Amino acid sequence: MxxxxxxxxxxxxxxxxxxxxxxxxxxxNYSPYPLFVASAKGAKFRTADSQEYLDYCMAYGALLDGHANPEIIEAVEEALEKGSIYGQPTEMEVxxxxxxxxxxxxxxxxxLVNSGTEATMHAIRLARGFTGKKKVLKFEGGFHGSHDSVLVKAGSGATLLGSPSSEGVPSEVAKNTLVSRFNDEQITGKIIRDHENELAAVIVEPVLGNIGPILPxxxxxxxxxxxxxxxDVLLMFDEVITGFRLSLGxxxxxxxxxPDLTILGKALGGGLPLSAFGGRRDIMEKLSPLGPVYQAGTYSGNPVSVSAALATLQSLRKRAGQVYSRLEKMGDKMRRGIGDHLESARVIAQVNGLGSMFQLFFTDRPVTDYHSAKSAxxxxxxKYFHSLLASRVFIPPSQFxxxxxxxxxxxxxLQTxxxxxxxxVKTLPR
Ligand SMILES: Cc1ncc(COP(=O)(O)O)c(C=O)c1O
Incomplete structure (x- = not known):
């Protein structure tokens, strides 16, 4: 530090x-103060104090190909020279x-939209407009951005109706969001069946990413x-993290x-702000100007972000044969290596992850849902975070x-x- x-x-x-x-x-924000970054390249960033750190936050998953990727820089430079925004459609968007x-x-x-928050917000409105039903179901520990319908936690007592997880979210809005337990088929099935007449959609991160990776x-x-x-409830996969990261598809x-609808973000933009939602033609055709569900955005589909996304996806498509097996291998090495260190230090923790995602939880319970994650x-x-920071390795500051x-x-x-x-882990209490 x-x-x-x-x-x-x-x-x-x-x-x-x-x-x-x-x-x-x-x-x-983390204690005692966040590092301010001046530049980054590949797997490393350099702080305002000219210190180099190995980065495993990767902008919370946005950078599948690392920082300052030359292919993306070239695509963006080329696009910028032609004008950064037109307010008119382009060939690149198509x-x-x-x-x-x-x-x-x-x-x-x-x-195309600009952020995951925008994408889930619009996709939820679309699901409501298409089905004519009001409620959505999300899972504890799932994160879908920071708008009113999803800043919702499980209500207290027997009620399944959500309550706001942030001040400023009206309880009238939150109660239209039901909350279930990830990985609990029985409860979830029952909620869906019991509410079929009012439930527009189920929104789920197929692998929970925002509470540490939790596999289905x-x-x-x-x-x-x-x-x-x-x-007759729509299934919406929030693949803002998993899209193009877990596999090309x-x-x-x-x-x-x-799924009926999918939300993409993060890796899609190759480091520039770009998200997307999409799915079944009959549902998507309900969007304005074709249909009655309104959705719009000045910067949506801007040529700079679109050029970065095109460069990213075209390159990934060419390299998919190596990229995903290599990421899986590297992920396995990290997960196994962390497990070995925990064992030799006799520190009890769970190592979760899949592909290029990993996390450890200091708990003796297998982490399969929100409650087991919260036992960490x-x-x-x-302590672990700060010890890694002292070794110039940056991981997300939050356990979750x-x-x-x-x-x-x-x-x-990886070895370093x-x-x-x-x-x-040797410095941690057992
Ligand atoms: C699964 C998921 N959905 C939605 C979002 C919101 O995306 P954004 O931060 O681009 O608004 C995030 C962000 O962390 C996410 O991980």
Whole structure:
């Protein structure tokens, strides 16, 4: 960690005067002050104090090919020179939508937006407009951005109706969101059946990513697909993290489930702000200007972000044969290596993950849902985080996030990281 009068610390002091908490997204704030980044390349970033860190946050999963990827820089530079926004359609948008539809066949039609929050908000409105039903069902621990319908937690007592998880979210809105338990087929099936007449959609991260990676149990997603179909409820996969990360065709390809609607973001933009939602043609045709469900955006489909997304997907399509097996191998090495270090330090923790995602939870319970994740000792995680930071390895500061590998990470960097993890876990109380 940089010294007392580091540039990061000075910037943090300045930032707090004009930016709430000094950061533009709350997860970026950690104790005693966040590192301020000056530049990044590949698997590393350089701070305002010219110190280099190995990065496993990768902008919370946005950077599948690492920082400052030359192919993306070239595409963006070329686009910028031709004008950054027209407020008119472009050929590139058509190409991108066609490419997304070819990689994820459930997305017969696609609409581009700027952020995952926007995409889930619009997809939920669309689901309500299409079905004429008001309620949506989400899962505890699932995160779908920061708008009113999804900033909702399980209500207290016997009620399934959600309650706001943030001040400012009206309870009238939150009660239209039902909350179930991830990986619990029975409860979820019952909620869907009991509410079929008012439930528009189920929104789910097929692999929970925002509480650390939590994998779906065998059969869970299949049951969701079956029960939603039987009860005329739309199934919406939020693949903002898993899309193009778990496989080229996302979690839906990996688990062979065809959702009605899909939300993409993060990796799609290759580091530029771009998200998308899409799905069945009959549903998507309800969107304005074709249909009665309104959705719009000035920067939607802007040529700069679209050029980055096109470069990303075209490159991934060419390299898919190596990219995903290599990420899986690197992920396995990290998960196994962390497990070995925990065992030799006799520290009890769970190592979760899949493909390029990994996380450890300091708990003796297998982490399969929100409640088991919340049994983790966050004080231990904080120590672990700071110990890695001292070794110049940056992971997400919160226990309830996933760490991400990118194709820019190499074997030596993984080994250095595992050595740092070995040192970190040795210092933890057993
Ligand atoms: C699964 C999921 N959905 C939606 C979002 C919201 O995306 P954004 O931060 O681009 O608004 C996130 C962000 O972390 C996410 O992980």
């Amino acid at each position: 940089a010294g007392l009068d580091s540039r990061s610390q000075q910037l943090y002091r300045r930032a707090r005067e004009v930016i709430p908490g000094g950061v533009n997204s709350p997860v970026r 190409e991108l939508a066609e490419l997304i539809a070819s990689l994820m066949p459930s997305m017969e039609m696609v609409r 149990k065998r059969g869970f997603l299949e049951t969701l697909r079956k029960v939603t179909e039987e009860n 996302g979690a839906q390809e990996y688990y062979k489930i065809r 000792d966050i004080g231990k995680y904080e 996030e996933a760490s991400f590998l990118s194709t820019a990470h190499n074997e030596d960097e 990281t595992l050595d740092a993890i070995g040192t970190a």
